Amino acid sequence: MAYSAAHLTQAAPVNEEGAALAAETDAVILVGGKGTRLRPLTNNVPKPMLPAAGLPFLQHLLGRIKAAGMQHVVLGTSFKAEVFERYFGDGSDWGLEIEYVVEDEPLGTGGAIRNVHDHLRFDRAMIFNGDVLGGTDLGAILQTHVSQNADVTLHLLRVPDPRAFGCVPTDQEGRVTAFLEKTEDPPTDQINAGSYVFNRDVLEAIPAGRPVSVEREVFPELLETGKRVFGHVDQAYWRDMGTPADFVRGSSDLVRGIAPSPLLEGMHGEALVDSSASVADGALVLGGTVVGRGAEIRGGARVDTSVIFDGVHIEAGATVERCVIAAGARIGARAHLTDCVVGEGAVVGARCELRDGARVWPGVEIPDGGLRFSSDV
Ligand code: GTP
Numbered sequence: 001m002a003y004s005a006a007h008l009t010q011a012a013p014v015n016e017e018g019a020a021l022a023a024e025t026d027a028v029i030l031v032g033g034k035g036t037r038l039r040p041l042t043n044n045v046p047k048p049m050l051p052a053a054g055l056p057f058l059q060h061l062l063g064r065i066k067a068a069g070m071q072h073v074v075l076g077t078s079f080k081a082e083v084f085e086r087y088f089g090d091g092s093d094w095g096l097e098i099e100y101v102v103e104d105e106p107l108g109t110g111g112a113i114r115n116v117h118d119h120l121r122f123d124r125a126m127i128f129n130g131d132v133l134g135g136t137d138l139g140a141i142l143q144t145h146v147s148q149n150a151d152v153t154l155h156l157l158r159v160p161d162p163r164a165f166g167c168v169p170t171d172q173e174g175r176v177t178a179f180l181e182k183t184e185d186p187p188t189d190q191i192n193a194g195s196y197v198f199n200r201d202v203l204e205a206i207p208a209g210r211p212v213s214v215e216r217e218v219f220p221e222l223l224e225t226g227k228r229v230f231g232h233v234d235q236a237y238w239r240d241m242g243t244p245a246d247f248v249r250g251s252s253d254l255v256r257g258i259a260p261s262p263l264l265e266g267m268h269g270e271a272l273v274d275s276s277a278s279v280a281d282g283a284l285v286l287g288g289t290v291v292g293r294g295a296e297i298r299g300g301a302r303v304d305t306s307v308i309f310d311g312v313h314i315e316a317g318a319t320v321e322r323c324v325i326a327a328g329a330r331i332g333a334r335a336h337l338t339d340c341v342v343g344e345g346a347v348v349g350a351r352c353e354l355r356d357g358a359r360v361w362p363g364v365e366i367p368d369g370g371l372r373f374s375s376d377v
Contacts, residue, residue, distance in 0.1 A: 018139015337358075
């Protein structure tokens with residue numbers, strides 16, 4: 001897509017007091033997971049580098065980090081570690097200072113946080129799960145952390161249905177009282193949103209050299225030992241981009257401006273089509289769909305709420321809804337795809353019908369009329 005590094009460097013701080021705190025805070029992003037739920041898209045590309053609204057997803061997060069006023073970023077990498085450094089380098093093109101810490105074996109979320117300790121410059125670090133698309137005011141989380149004199153502050157999100165998440169209740173002062181596993185009857189609607197502020201001494205006390213889960217081991221232990229653990233509660237935009245359904249929704253929300261990204265200001269619309277792509281008259285591209293470089297969408301095709309990577313061909317009369325179609329794939333004439341992932345270079349033949357979470361592996365060719373779920377196509 002035709003964006004440049006300038007989009008990152010133009011981002012302005014959103015909150016002056018928060019920005020002053022952010023200038024003395026390291027940003028640590030965990031990007032070492034294998035992203036198994038997004039396979040086959042993540043067979044060769046780490047999840048945070050998949051393009052959402054035309055840019056590697058991680059770039060939107062870096063834009064928010066920079067806009068909040070943080071300068072120094074440490075990426076905790078493991079799976080496909082080299083891909084990050086090749087793209088972001090030392091961060092100077094983006095107005096940031098980026099360092100990389102590679103785990104030979106994944107250390108889990110807590111182990112990864114501990115593992116970056118000797119790269120930190122400040123007494124405070126803000127930790128991010130690299131797969132969360134969020135809209136919260138990062139400076140405000142730092143303000144809560146400082147005003148509560150906390151050891152650790154978690155961003156907590158209020159959601160209408162918390163049953164699918166671990167819940168984190170707080171007392172009247174905002175102090176965390178428990179970390180609860182998923183339950184049918186949660187006592188609070190606050191969930192862990194995957195961003196935390198850690199004082200450096202607390203981060204350095206995480207056990208080193210072995211896998212540790214921050215959610216299951218570090219946080220409960222902090223409560224047991226009486227540390228000051230607080231919640232910063234809000235209802236900002238939030239989406240974990242870990243599944244295909246969330247990934248297409250998150251990308252579409254970015255395109256339509258429902259999810260904020262400093263990199264897309266003034267560019268919102270029904271679709272984001274790269275200038276080198278071609279969309280025939282009579283084709284419909286809508287719902288926050290992204291169409292990548294050199295892609296071709298033929299007449300009568302309808303592409304809704306989808307992510308179409310570079311070089312994809314969608315033939316006449318095909319419909320593609322809530323799908324991710326990876327680079328170079330071809331969708332045949334009058335094929336119908338809903339809620340699918342099609343891997344790189346795969347071919348879905350004419351008149352095929354794929355739906356409900358179907359995943360076509362890279363390079364696989366389904367012949368014309370070769371797969372359908374019903375008899376009416
Ligand atoms: P799934 O395999 O689909 O569950 O995805 P995942 O491997 O990314 O796991 P999950 O979504 O639970 O991870 C949350 C965040 O932590 C993601 O940004 C991961 O990249 C990151 N992460 C998970 N495990 C590790 C790890 O062992 N090391 C590092 N550095 N990051 C990790």
